[in-house]
Amino acid sequence: MERAGLDGIDQSILAELTKNARVPHAVLASKVMLSRNAVRQRIERMERQGYIQGYTVVAGGENQDSVSAFLMVYRKDRMRGADVLSALRAIPEVVLCDVLSGDFDLMVRVEARTLGRVQEIWEEIAAIPGVADTVTAMTLSNVIRRRPAQ
Template identity: 60%
Template sequence: MKRILDPLDERILAELTANARIAHAELGAKVNLSRNAVRQRIERLERDGAIQGYTVRVGEGRRPTSLITSVIFVYRYDRMRGDEVLATLRSIPEITHCEVLSGEFDLMLRVEAASPERVHLVWKEIAAMPGVENTVTSFVLAVVI
């Protein structure tokens, strides 16, 4: 049975979202509970599925070695006035290269993501941009040079 989170649970989740490595004693001080009470609540949140795991955010210049690489070719409606597309692409961290092309497509993007599902979400974001007419996506199978 799903349990409704109370405001204290919500505060604990907010603090853990900001810093999943926070010590129980420090978290307890922030939410006005004892270390043991915080530990018990976290265990319940995990058991009930409100917390489904913990993750690592990799800092600048440090990339995981097992990334999925894909190339997305983008055709814009208007090549000459597509600056808003470029500005939005700069805000997507998985895009590691963006090159302007001659020929059929306007842009070639290199996307490095942790999973194929994340590549799909990036592709959906790009395809939904105003100014993007079409895309073609290919996954990199091997790097030979």
């Protein structure tokens, strides 16, 4: 998908950041064949232009529709389930993970480009060793969406 105002290298950087928003600049630089400093400068420019907001890639520099879901996750061992948390941290589309009281242990919010990707993530989470069960609720619309007060 071509984005106005971005060249091919910028688009490659965004594609890599979409796959893994935590990719080190040095690794990213080797993938797009630029210096680490040049990659950093391009990322900073795209942040200023709004293509990258809060380490989330936003196509076109403006909010775009995405598919989101909440997964309620029950771990097999509630007190020693750090392996589940580590696995969730590795999924870039996981934008929220809260530990809960009550029946389920975790509330996980997933935001992805397609419904198919949400399903892939759900399957990935369900297959994590230590996950006993999940319940999924798809988001139909966002009524209130605020950034936390700073």
